[in-house]
Amino acid sequence: MDIQKIILKQAQIAKQSALKLALVPTKEKDAALKAMAAALVKNCAAIMRANALDVAAGVKAGLSAALIDRLTLNEQRVKAMADGILDIVKLRDPVGEVMDSRRRPNGLRIDKVRVPIGVVGIIYESRPNVTADCAALCLKSGNAVILKGGKEAIHSNMAIYKALKGALVATKIPAEALGFIGSVDRAAVTELLKLDQHIDLIVPRGGEGLIRFVAENSRIPVVKHYKGVCHVYVSSKADLKMAEEICFNAKVQRPGVCNAMEKMLVDEKVAKRFLLPMAARLRAAGVELRGDEAACRIVGDMKKASAKDWYEEYLDLILTVKVVNGVAQAVDHINKCGSRHSDAIVTKDKKEADVFLKGVDSACVYVNASTRFTDGYEFGLGAEVGISTDKIHVRGPMGLEGLTSYKYQVYGNGQVRQ
């Protein structure tokens, strides 16, 4: 069988199983998730053996130390994957929730009821824990899932998948609802993206290149989780000590993630007073600073930012600094150069905060807090598939609710249209 037929067959099976899975009660889904978690622990040795093959291949291929670290599994990390599934067991099942109920003058009752989306395709890169996380999130929300991991982690992903799928056999979740594409051929992705008759949603998780490829080649709706070019704007009305703590945290606490600050804007009225101690503290923590002309005049020995710097997500200890003349300019700059992810203002002025919160067109906008809080757990929404930078379907942290749709259930007693 060629790849086209294999993928089509898988998608058809997934669609059939999705219709069954949509009817499985929460209790049964949770029991299945628990079995999946237990299976990971039970098969830990096999998973680690498979992982060793990927790590060896990665070393041979010259992957960076950071990538090798992301790829590597040990007993503790496999346990963490299992615990992640058990955390999802604890989350409220969104399926079946009556979101709205209305009685019409003609007597019809119209309930808007939350339902699973159907079949979700997850296309991801090197981290093997995505296999377990996304499988659990999709199944808990009643969706069939087709997983397609990257070639760097193919043995690890296969071993994890095998353990999870094996666990489903004795449960009420149809085992066919958990699908996995073993081929590492890119043609498999291209075929998958054509099957809008069978797959309802595609979520790419990985670098910008992967996401762009998926968005440009998919006939199926895609929820994109692009980069985070996050800003903090320090207003002239800020508590400067608070601003310093927020900026330091947003940049330094974990620089390699999408909700870390990449750009710092400061009002010209407080620029000197704020920037001198801030720059010293950031540099002491190893941060490389780049700035516009005004910032460079204030902070000595600072590299001039290039035009590209304002749009770039470094995911590293690098920060670009700009001096602006008020909240309006800050908002304009963020809307022009940002990535609609997370942006913050530090100010004591409520009116100014409101201008910023309303004006900045981003998924998460903050006043007087670090951008680092953009996260499903921190928001109280539980585990997430990612942080959507799209404005369609789901925006910001994409958890279980983001994996649902709804239907209208209409109850009549013989009503006909006049």
Add this chain to the structure above:
Amino acid sequence: MDIQKIILKQAQIAKQSALKLALVPTKEKDAALKAMAAALVKNCAAIMRANALDVAAGVKAGLSAALIDRLTLNEQRVKAMADGILDIVKLRDPVGEVMDSRRRPNGLRIDKVRVPIGVVGIIYESRPNVTADCAALCLKSGNAVILKGGKEAIHSNMAIYKALKGALVATKIPAEALGFIGSVDRAAVTELLKLDQHIDLIVPRGGEGLIRFVAENSRIPVVKHYKGVCHVYVSSKADLKMAEEICFNAKVQRPGVCNAMEKMLVDEKVAKRFLLPMAARLRAAGVELRGDEAACRIVGDMKKASAKDWYEEYLDLILTVKVVNGVAQAVDHINKCGSRHSDAIVTKDKKEADVFLKGVDSACVYVNASTRFTDGYEFGLGAEVGISTDKIHVRGPMGLEGLTSYKYQVYGNGQVRQ
């Protein structure tokens, strides 16, 4: 300037104006909508003159009488367009609604606030009233809009657009938020669909060919309003008199619309008792019947349905009839052959109704009512852009809420991530 540059420029202007329009209060938006309605009435003569050019061209091109009728405007229809805008004025503005507010243990308050999507592109075919309807719906929900109508109605659309845009100049809605593509070149659509940096959502309104073209060529998210292959299933536990009234209404009251019944399923236990009077009544109303073998055995002189018949949207006085052996088979058949639009069961058995409502994977599922109620007004949601057969972002009637997204506004007092 070539078409590519013209379209790009328009999209950039739309994006800029969307950021401004998002901040315009409801009162000001409503005042602008009223001015738009008044401008249609005031410019009625000019609109009708432009329309006469389109109608003449349509007649010359040999368009069907039905298409010419859709295209033709008269004083009454222009007035109806203006009234449609005034109806939208009366609808509640969804923008600014706090959908959820939560306080986290660290003191952060997280508000989920409804916001406009940004820039919406509407690509539509012959009916010129779409120009006014969609302009008003998008602007009321705070979105900039780019309209691209079909070539059959180009003069009418231009005249309507000119009147609407002229009215905006003296209002708080930036006139640039209402965009229109005058070119009838298909290349204009192709260029538009590439601009995912500037346009947030595309809504195609028209035949299946147009929708498919847009879905396959767009990098921008698309909400699809595909066909309605709607079913009514008459259970063995139905009140057969009620079933007859519902089926008659669903088929005959307005056969040319997407929520009309196209397929009728009947349980074998009541097939003979139900079908004989039903068939006679439908035929007396001019309905052509086609059936599976069992139905043909019961109803004399009925054409055998072809394999294609089960998937087809006739939009005409044609009905295909199938005998099934219970609710499970009815559900399976609908999920296989339907279009996820609107489907109904007639039954007195609550448990059976529940199996149907949960099992049928359609936007609107009914018990004991006609499918013809699938409509924004009938659901109490107001005017609609269309009926979405997608499961992503919006499903079923797409009104003002379907034209919104949300953002998280987070209020802190110095919180940093541990």
